[in-house]
Amino acid sequence: MSVATVSVEEAAAWLQAGEAVLIDVREPDEYAAARIEGAILAPLSQMPAAWDALDLPADKKIVVQCLKGGRSHQVCAFVGPTAADGQPVFNLTGGIQAWHAAGLPVIFAES
Incomplete structure (x- = not known):
């Protein structure tokens, strides 16, 4: 299954505009050491x-992030191109x- 991707610059713009949520799928120790x-x-x-x-939120894009992508x-491929409420899902390149x-x-x- 193909996974939609988004550049860090575009994702940052979406987040700043309140158009997206960012999901970090790294482990808790990695998240504690450095996070967006x-x-x-x-x-x-x-x-x-x-x-x-x-x-x-049903009205926002979902950006999924780890260390390098x-x-x-894997998570984007598991979830599919859209989340449960139809939100588009993107892998942060x-x-x-x-x-x-x-x-x-x-x-x-x-x-």
Whole structure:
């Protein structure tokens, strides 16, 4: 199944405009170390229960993110092109690594 993708720049614009929600499918320790502001944690290791537990707004795009894009691709393939309420689902190309490389803000744990 093909998975829709979105660039970090376009995803950032959607998030800033309030048009999308961001789902982080990395593990809790990875999320704690570095995350994109507003990302909702739903670890791949806890799927599909973690996805089913999400309260996703029906009127927003869903962007799925991991470190580089592999795990989020798996989740997008599992969920399909649209979520339960018909929201379009996108894999964030390059994950949080590409987001950070593009100069977009990342929240790091205080060491």
